[in-house]
Amino acid sequence: MDKKKLTIQLLSEMKRQGRKIKMITAYDYPMAVLVDQSPVDMILVGDSLGMVVLGYDSTVPVTMEEMIHHTRAVVRAAKNTFVVADLPFMSYQVSVEEAIRNAGRLLKDGGADAVKLEGGSSVAETVRAIAVAGIPVMGHLGLTPQTATMLGGLKAQARDAAAARALVSDAGQLEEAGAFSLVLEAIPAQLAEVVTKELSIPTIGIGAGPHCDGQVLVLHDALGLFQRFVPKFAKQYANLGQSVAEALSSYCEEVAESSFPAPEHCFNMKKEELDKLLEG
Numbered sequence: 224m225d226k227k228k229l230t231i232q233l234l235s236e237m238k239r240q241g242r243k244i245k246m247i248t249a250y251d252y253p254m255a256v257l258v259d260q261s262p263v264d265m266i267l268v269g270d271s272l273g274m275v276v277l278g279y280d281s282t283v284p285v286t287m288e289e290m291i292h293h294t295r296a297v298v299r300a301a302k303n304t305f306v307v308a309d310l311p312f313m314s315y316q317v318s319v320e321e322a323i324r325n326a327g328r329l330l331k332d333g334g335a336d337a338v339k340l341e342g343g344s345s346v347a348e349t350v351r352a353i354a355v356a357g358i359p360v361m362g363h364l365g366l367t368p369q370t371a372t373m374l375g376g377l378k379a380q381a382r383d384a385a386a387a388r389a390l391v392s393d394a395g396q397l398e399e400a401g402a403f404s405l406v407l408e409a410i411p412a413q414l415a416e417v418v419t420k421e422l423s424i425p426t427i428g429i430g431a432g433p434h435c436d437g438q439v440l441v442l443h444d445a446l447g448l449f450q451r452f453v454p455k456f457a458k459q460y461a462n463l464g465q466s467v468a469e470a471l472s473s474y475c476e477e478v479a480e481s482s483f484p485a486p487e488h489c490f491n492m493k494k495e496e497l498d499k500l501l502e503g
């Protein structure tokens with residue numbers, strides 16, 4: 224497939240031209256190879272990694288080392304796809320210096336093209352410092368899973384006038400601070416439309432309706448590979464969980480009845496050759 228790797232400039236052009244931006248998460252080499260071969264524009268190595276790959280209950284325990292390890296695997300595969308890596312919880316909140324250092328590690332050690340962090344006005348100065356250091360930063364507003372406990376759980380946000388106004392203001396501050404794009408998660412579609420129209424940087428929605436400049440999904444939700452729960456906003460485009468279960472059950476049946484391995488899976492030797500070998 225003839226695919227040109229996206230740049231931040233091309234991303235802005237896509238917004239101006241009304242061409243939708245397609246983003247999906249990936250966390251390992253084999254899946255990233257498949258995403259790279261698809262028309263997806265951007266890969267997010269999200270800290271959803273913690274829940275869908277590492278089995279944590281939330282994204283909170285994810286470490287910088289885990290993010291770097293998985294980003295490196297994705298980058299090895301993603302030859303023609305722009306890669307954004309998440310700054311995990313507590314890698315950017317303690318100080319601006321630490322935030323710049325950790326963002327730099329995701330680029331230098333992980334090989335990512337850009338980083339993403341969660342929050343509004345409280346992280347605007349951090350976003351500015353990271354961008355000034357030459358690191359492209361994506362913002363993330365609405366449902367911010369790293370601080371979901373403070374938000375009352377994994378549920379829709381900005382549903383009253385004050386919270387909606389605060390979100391519009393946060394979005395403006397992140398753009399002004401130098402964010403090149405903004406994820407909007409689990410907010411009313413009508414509010415996402417307003418933010419998308421007000422900003423000159425592209426918005427990428429997840430549970431934020433059809434009016435965002437692009438969409439992002441967690442790969443394991445889209446492929447039916449995460450069984451603990453399916454968010455309301457996630458669409459399952461395949462049920463690989465079921466395919467894997469069926470494949471494993473066939474494998475076990477065939478081993479039990481000795482129909483696997485079949486002759487075509489075996490290495491053979493003539494009886495005389497074997498006898499000679501065993502004699503020697």
Ligand code: KIV
Nearest residue numbers: 248269270271406439
């Ligand atoms: O970590 C992640 O996968 C994300 C998406 C939900 C946007 O932040």
